[in-house]
Amino acid sequence: MKDLLNKAEARLPQMIEDLKTLVEIESPSDSPNAVNNLATYLSNRLDKLGVKAKEIPVENGGNVVVGRYGGEGKAIMVLGHMDTVWPLGTLAMRPIRIEGDKLFGPGSYDMKAGLVVAIHTLELLQALDKNPSHPLTFFFSSLEETDCEPYQGVLEQEALNCDYVLDLEPAWPGGAVKTERKGCANYVLNIRGRASHAGADLRKGISAITELAHQIEILNSFTDYERGTTVNVGVISGGIRPNVVADSARAEIDVRFCRLTDGRAIDSKIKALEPHLRGAELEIAGKIGMPPLERTEKVISLYQKAREVASKLGFELGEVSTGGVSEACITSALGIPTLDGLGADGDGAHAEYEHVLLPSLATRTALLAGLLLEL
Numbered sequence: 001m002k003d004l005l006n007k008a009e010a011r012l013p014q015m016i017e018d019l020k021t022l023v024e025i026e027s028p029s030d031s032p033n034a035v036n037n038l039a040t041y042l043s044n045r046l047d048k049l050g051v052k053a054k055e056i057p058v059e060n061g062g063n064v065v066v067g068r069y070g071g072e073g074k075a076i077m078v079l080g081h082m083d084t085v086w087p088l089g090t091l092a093m094r095p096i097r098i099e100g101d102k103l104f105g106p107g108s109y110d111m112k113a114g115l116v117v118a119i120h121t122l123e124l125l126q127a128l129d130k131n132p133s134h135p136l137t138f139f140f141s142s143l144e145e146t147d148c149e150p151y152q153g154v155l156e157q158e159a160l161n162c163d164y165v166l167d168l169e170p171a172w173p174g175g176a177v178k179t180e181r182k183g184c185a186n187y188v189l190n191i192r193g194r195a196s197h198a199g200a201d202l203r204k205g206i207s208a209i210t211e212l213a214h215q216i217e218i219l220n221s222f223t224d225y226e227r228g229t230t231v232n233v234g235v236i237s238g239g240i241r242p243n244v245v246a247d248s249a250r251a252e253i254d255v256r257f258c259r260l261t262d263g264r265a266i267d268s269k270i271k272a273l274e275p276h277l278r279g280a281e282l283e284i285a286g287k288i289g290m291p292p293l294e295r296t297e298k299v300i301s302l303y304q305k306a307r308e309v310a311s312k313l314g315f316e317l318g319e320v321s322t323g324g325v326s327e328a329c330i331t332s333a334l335g336i337p338t339l340d341g342l343g344a345d346g347d348g349a350h351a352e353y354e355h356v357l358l359p360s361l362a363t364r365t366a367l368l369a370g371l372l373l374e375l
């Protein structure tokens, strides 16, 4: 194992060059052509390593890259996304810079460094003449930051042919992997009341705003911190002027949950909301968007395996639970053991101080290589 780490460390200068190259190919989710440039670059890199890579078109997005390596049978999926939250031109305003051990650049930590780790892990294994325990499926997606739905079916189909999914999303700052992510659901509540003159005829009106206030209290009561279920009414609007009883009001609601069963329970409760004021009408639209990454026995034992590999490499691998969603939620909901946050260490995802801790490129490459050998 130590040999893996030494050899990975020797690759660090090349990994840094590759990271710069990937960051320089800007790839915002909403610029499909830009994402396609990166997809082509990566499928060429995979091809050179003997991975049969193809680009699959995605509606409203760049192509997804899917590559198969090794023989028949159930694979290990090496998962990552190519898109970033940064619009074209961000790089010109905030060029790549290296300060000490850190490389700053848009999309570096989330998650171009993870893609570098994926490529270099296979290169490293080949250089050492070692074969992964399973065939590999590389899946690099194109819309993770905005909406996975257009390619969710393709991801699920590939994942169902895998025994494990290893997601190279950035590590938690400090290096921990993610063994639990909350799922999320979003709703819009539209309330219809009846307008009237606030001075002359208040009683004739049905205030959609008052109704909304009642509904907000009810929605807030669904929050259960113990179970990790939260409901947030984050946006409200309603009414037109102070002297008119509001005939309409609207709320946007964000729900997070650790277990799919909890998410379904809240979903039914929200859809069953009843008006509090006589004559008010509620219209509720929305659904569960992303299932949670549940910290199941399967996830825990995969994490334990990764911990063992890390310990042989000489470091402690921690785990965290987080509120944000990722593609790991999709694959784990299929019952496939999934470990998330195996990418580079650093900090500042989606923020201007986004950066990668460069030495972690080597440790994460050794970790992934070790896992691919031992799983």
Ligand SMILES: [Zn+2]
Residues within 6 Å of the ligand: 081, 110, 111, 144, 169, 170
């Ligand atoms: Zn990400």
